[in-house]
Amino acid sequence: MNLKVDLAGVSLKNPVMTASGTFGSGEEYSEFVDLSKLGAVVTKGVAPTPWEGNPTPRIAEVYGGMLNAIGLQNPGIEVFCRRDIPFLKQFDTRIVVNVCGHTTEEYCAVVERLADEPVDLLEINISCPNVKEGGIAFGQDPKGIEAITRELKSRAKQPVIMKLSPNVTSIRDCARAAEAGGADGISLINTLTGMKIDVRRRSFVLANKTGGMSGPAIHPIAVRMVYEAAHAVKIPVVGMGGITCAEDALEFILAGATAVSVGTANFINPYVTQEIVEGIETYLREEKIDDIRSLIGAVK
Amino acid sequence: MNLKVDLAGVSLKNPVMTASGTFGSGEEYSEFVDLSKLGAVVTKGVAPTPWEGNPTPRIAEVYGGMLNAIGLQNPGIEVFCRRDIPFLKQFDTRIVVNVCGHTTEEYCAVVERLADEPVDLLEINISCPNVKEGGIAFGQDPKGIEAITRELKSRAKQPVIMKLSPNVTSIRDCARAAEAGGADGISLINTLTGMKIDVRRRSFVLANKTGGMSGPAIHPIAVRMVYEAAHAVKIPVVGMGGITCAEDALEFILAGATAVSVGTANFINPYVTQEIVEGIETYLREEKIDDIRSLIGAVK
Amino acid sequence: MKTAAICEVLSQKELIPGIFDLHLKAHEITAAAVPGQFVNVYTKDASRLLPRPVSICGIDRKHGILRLVYRVSGEKTGTRQFASLRKGDEIRLLGPLGNGFPFEEAAGKHIFLIGGGIGIPPMLETAKAAKAEGAEIDVILGYRDLCFLDDEFTAYGNVYIATEDGSIGIKGTVLNVILQEQLRADIIFACGPKPMLRALKAYAEAKNIPCWISMEERMACGIGACLACVCETKEKDAHSHVRNARVCKDGPVFRTTEVVL
Amino acid sequence: MKTAAICEVLSQKELIPGIFDLHLKAHEITAAAVPGQFVNVYTKDASRLLPRPVSICGIDRKHGILRLVYRVSGEKTGTRQFASLRKGDEIRLLGPLGNGFPFEEAAGKHIFLIGGGIGIPPMLETAKAAKAEGAEIDVILGYRDLCFLDDEFTAYGNVYIATEDGSIGIKGTVLNVILQEQLRADIIFACGPKPMLRALKAYAEAKNIPCWISMEERMACGIGACLACVCETKEKDAHSHVRNARVCKDGPVFRTTEVVL
Numbered sequence A, B: 001m002n003l004k005v006d007l008a009g010v011s012l013k014n015p016v017m018t019a020s021g022t023f024g025s026g027e028e029y030s031e032f033v034d035l036s037k038l039g040a041v042v043t044k045g046v047a048p049t050p051w052e053g054n055p056t057p058r059i060a061e062v063y064g065g066m067l068n069a070i071g072l073q074n075p076g077i078e079v080f081c082r083r084d085i086p087f088l089k090q091f092d093t094r095i096v097v098n099v100c101g102h103t104t105e106e107y108c109a110v111v112e113r114l115a116d117e118p119v120d121l122l123e124i125n126i127s128c129p130n131v132k133e134g135g136i137a138f139g140q141d142p143k144g145i146e147a148i149t150r151e152l153k154s155r156a157k158q159p160v161i162m163k164l165s166p167n168v169t170s171i172r173d174c175a176r177a178a179e180a181g182g183a184d185g186i187s188l189i190n191t192l193t194g195m196k197i198d199v200r201r202r203s204f205v206l207a208n209k210t211g212g213m214s215g216p217a218i219h220p221i222a223v224r225m226v227y228e229a230a231h232a233v234k235i236p237v238v239g240m241g242g243i244t245c246a247e248d249a250l251e252f253i254l255a256g257a258t259a260v261s262v263g264t265a266n267f268i269n270p271y272v273t274q275e276i277v278e279g280i281e282t283y284l285r286e287e288k289i290d291d292i293r294s295l296i297g298a299v300k
Numbered sequence C, D: 001m002k003t004a005a006i007c008e009v010l011s012q013k014e015l016i017p018g019i020f021d022l023h024l025k026a027h028e029i030t031a032a033a034v035p036g037q038f039v040n041v042y043t044k045d046a047s048r049l050l051p052r053p054v055s056i057c058g059i060d061r062k063h064g065i066l067r068l069v070y071r072v073s074g075e076k077t078g079t080r081q082f083a084s085l086r087k088g089d090e091i092r093l094l095g096p097l098g099n100g101f102p103f104e105e106a107a108g109k110h111i112f113l114i115g116g117g118i119g120i121p122p123m124l125e126t127a128k129a130a131k132a133e134g135a136e137i138d139v140i141l142g143y144r145d146l147c148f149l150d151d152e153f154t155a156y157g158n159v160y161i162a163t164e165d166g167s168i169g170i171k172g173t174v175l176n177v178i179l180q181e182q183l184r185a186d187i188i189f190a191c192g193p194k195p196m197l198r199a200l201k202a203y204a205e206a207k208n209i210p211c212w213i214s215m216e217e218r219m220a221c222g223i224g225a226c227l228a229c230v231c232e233t234k235e236k237d238a239h240s241h242v243r244n245a246r247v248c249k250d251g252p253v254f255r256t257t258e259v260v261l
């Protein structure tokens, strides 16, 4: 039985990765999960310098999910390279670094700094709804996506995966723009912009007013977008959004994803990523499928 | 205590309406709810001629909601005028007719046919994700929205509310386009396009592959969009998406909606619309608020 | 009168693996129900919102007891949640829904009551009602292998059994029973999987026997408002005039001659 | 070692209206827990996903019994669901989380243990631990009106009470107690609402008394990974180097001199 997949030229031992921002740099969850059992660890977004993020409250519970407006708090690339990469190198898993910036130059700075680091893939977050500059501003406009992709590709040593926003009219156009800019893959979905109001206090629940919605509630929207994107481009697609179990992950794969990322579910069950790997194995066994790759995009 | 609101020149006894397509033409739910207690009944979409809708399965359960791809089955405007309007006229509530069509001409035909009928408002569905022609094709492009709004406004005798799609990059632009076209109001959100895959059968759950997602899972996204739209235009906004209780409805009103529509929740609790009216009354009493209108857009 | 009510569980037992027999206190629903109607059952877990339609298997009007017999369709399903209900627990129902079998048509006639698999439960109360009308009843039940409820039908008529593997009764389908036992009827009432209904429709129409069948479709409202649950009809349906009748309201019981299977 | 475990409810009672006292079988968690740590409690209802952080009120390592005392914060909340738990029910926990009070600092010292409202529960196990270290303890508890847990503190020290309305003890806040009773301490441990913590911070820093307080913030992961639960610190935090420490991991207990309130 083969669980290995090839993501933009990088071989993953299985298609299960972590979703950026929900798994730190793996350290906290390594108390629960053997990171060597995962296809890859995708780190929290990292910028050229430390970012302090948004004021609190940063999160709110919503039906079947949550809103977050963390605002990309992170220690900056130097601390990251010194502390987090060596930590992750202890494990037999792939390292995907999620990159953020306020400007194209900032994204470029991170990508260049990582050139000689033992990092397998770069995931470029052009879809964060919670920062004033950068983030989603890049990710909602096909022209912008193509331009920044091209810029980063000309500098990156590792394969580049562009992380797309679901807050768009046509995910197909965004996917094609990333492909046109030379991306080695795309990942989606980032969070859907949402809002919660406290009707008794008559105020926003989040200090940032809006936040990104994640969790099982968004899964059907994410599957649809992954399906559309996978049919629009030839580069591989990483599917995410609301995965809580192996079946949720398999929906993405059947819709056309080569790999998947698990986010919010980690907060509910810290063992979940490893359980999903095991659940996929069980599924393949029960369905008598030899090779997970035969499932990629199998539902048309 | 005042619950009355003015929606595009039409006075509603309270802001609670039904969401199109979830309440038939009111007859079935009149066994559970006193329709005279509602601000308005919004009917299922009606076209110039009978439409047979999509193949089954037309619905699927998803986490915190459902997908539907009914495909606007309806008996056409003649049967509707003969049967459904007289039924609704028995009640002391406002009648809002939801209009659909494959082409601008078809929308116009319905609107013209309704000119001399005792109908209070028209809601124009340019956002149905489940039909091949018409529907969402009109509703995702600001230019298209403006054009069809202008066309309909030149023919309509009743105030026109344009129903917008959430499957867009900028709901603000869509809202402004409707306003520019002369709309008397806008309503949102229609359903978010989603997909569900049966991983055991390895096929789509819906015959139509994709369907529109509704129910409490979409509420935070809808509240955000209503907030954005209400701040982009001067015309009144009807908020909907995932309302299951008075608090959910009040979030929309605080975000800027003049009225709200309750959809999927009817399927779970057929008494829900009336309970929401009562819940809003209780809230106003407890919070010592005299006039619901003071809450419209109160959270900024 | 349809009612949405929170009902108390009186008892629940597993008849055969995966098939549960649930007795509920539901005065208002039993007061209004007729055989062949169904109820919508809601899960407690708020993440699953849609109702599970379940046919009425037994109506005890005097004590207000409603009986449902249902199959757990898989893990992580709503029916799996129902299976954990214990005496004293509560569950939300909406019903009675749909039209029911026209058992008054059975008065004084010789009838077949045919059930296949999880389509068997509604036939039990139908048998009771048809018997009360003075019908002479042949009950024909099709199972995969293990039987349930079969013993309870003997009070109302001759019971014939077919199993896929032939472990009990006749090997094959309910139609094999009819042919092999050379049974005859004036009227047929049936509920079961689509292939069975299709075969019965062909049989009944060939023999010119009036036949009513109970149909299944995914449902949301359960009362005819959402148009989720349609099935194709020969003539224009009364609601939308497009040959798509609502299973929940215009059915679930249809004359075979009305529907396209 | 943190564990996510399904725990059995041993008992639950309502101490005063809306405040519940829950005893759980949680061997792995009690084995690792120290006073001032907390656990994440998950609802059964799958529509509510985030954990409810609840401080550990009691640790019975011998019997593996964990005690939580919590307030139902409103209708339709997760805590309202917890309140319906009965003996034998199960509930999912993750813990122990956070750092706890440095009760070893209390060894042989005179200390204040201060709790305000629903901040009182964690002080009970802290009192036990500090007493075991040989501390001399003044317990100062602030309530709105009705008292709970106050009688249990008498085993560990002198108990002073303040109520907002003065119905019991001294009218006012815990600070009124300190001033009015002219109490003195070498060290302070406290948990309670932000205004109380702010006042204590000012008091302790003015008097140069080392003071540790337990902070509150909305949480998702509970283990330091998501950066939801930060509080402002004076110096750069160890994780992100931006003066935003994680309450769930770097806290919930901080030296007042570390944080900006």
Ligand SMILES: Cc1cc2nc3c(=O)[nH]c(=O)nc-3n(C[C@H](O)[C@H](O)[C@H](O)COP(=O)(O)OP(=O)(O)OC[C@H]3O[C@@H](n4cnc5c(N)ncnc54)[C@H](O)[C@@H]3O)c2cc1C
Pocket: B060, B061, C038, C050, C051, C052, C053, C054, C055, C056, C069, C070, C071, C072, C073, C074, C076, C077, C078, C079, C080, C118, C121, C122, C215, C216, C217, C218, C219, C252
């Ligand atoms: C009129 C009618 C009467 C029925 N009577 C019985 C009965 O007496 N006993 C019995 O065991 N079953 C009966 N069924 C089938 C029963 O409704 C489904 O088995 C059940 O809904 C499956 O729900 P689940 O929670 O197990 O599955 P899930 O997979 O959790 O269901 C997800 C959604 O799909 C719907 N769904 C899944 N399968 C079906 C199906 N076959 N038909 C309709 N909706 C489905 C569910 O209602 C739910 O909305 C009847 C169906 C209909 C339409």
Ligand SMILES: Cc1cc2nc3c(=O)[nH]c(=O)nc-3n(C[C@H](O)[C@H](O)[C@H](O)COP(=O)(O)OP(=O)(O)OC[C@H]3O[C@@H](n4cnc5c(N)ncnc54)[C@H](O)[C@@H]3O)c2cc1C
Pocket: A060, A061, D038, D050, D051, D052, D053, D054, D055, D056, D069, D070, D071, D072, D073, D074, D076, D077, D078, D079, D080, D118, D121, D122, D215, D216, D217, D218, D219, D252
């Ligand atoms: C470290 C720590 C220890 C705590 N210890 C206790 C305790 O011992 N006893 C006790 O009664 N309460 C304690 N609290 C507060 C408790 O977490 C909240 O009252 C509870 O989460 C509210 O949940 P709910 O289901 O009642 O409300 P809901 O409105 O259903 O909660 C919605 C979401 O908001 C979060 N939330 C709401 N209020 C708070 C809050 N004040 N702090 C953090 N998250 C909140 C919930 O966790 C949940 O994710 C503690 C909080 C923290 C951070």
Ligand SMILES: Cc1cc2nc3c(=O)[nH]c(=O)nc-3n(C[C@H](O)[C@H](O)[C@H](O)COP(=O)(O)O)c2cc1C
Pocket: A019, A020, A021, A022, A044, A045, A068, A070, A072, A098, A124, A125, A128, A163, A189, A190, A191, A213, A214, A215, A216, A218, A240, A241, A242, A243, A261, A262, A263, A264, A265, D220, D226
């Ligand atoms: C608390 C939180 C923080 C996140 N931070 C990041 C981030 O730093 N970079 C990024 O690209 N996505 C970030 N995301 C988005 C997730 O990686 C993921 O795309 C999204 O949450 C959908 O997946 P899920 O539903 O499984 O959580 C964050 C999500 C959450 C909930």
Ligand SMILES: Cc1cc2nc3c(=O)[nH]c(=O)nc-3n(C[C@H](O)[C@H](O)[C@H](O)COP(=O)(O)O)c2cc1C
Pocket: B019, B020, B021, B022, B044, B045, B068, B070, B072, B098, B124, B125, B128, B163, B189, B190, B191, B213, B214, B215, B216, B218, B240, B241, B242, B243, B261, B262, B263, B264, B265, C220, C226
């Ligand atoms: C079964 C179903 C049918 C619908 N049919 C229509 C329709 O005919 N016209 C329309 O404008 N919207 C239609 N909608 C969308 C709803 O009116 C509403 O915009 C959407 O469901 C969000 O609200 P909710 O979450 O409260 O259901 C339909 C929704 C559902 C679930």
Ligand code: FES
Pocket: C218, C219, C220, C221, C222, C223, C224, C225, C226, C227, C228, C229, C230, C246, C247, C248, C249
């Ligand atoms: S389920 Fe709504 S019409 Fe039948």
Ligand code: FES
Pocket: D218, D219, D220, D221, D222, D223, D224, D225, D226, D227, D228, D229, D230, D246, D247, D248, D249
């Ligand atoms: S709750 Fe995730 S870092 Fe504290």
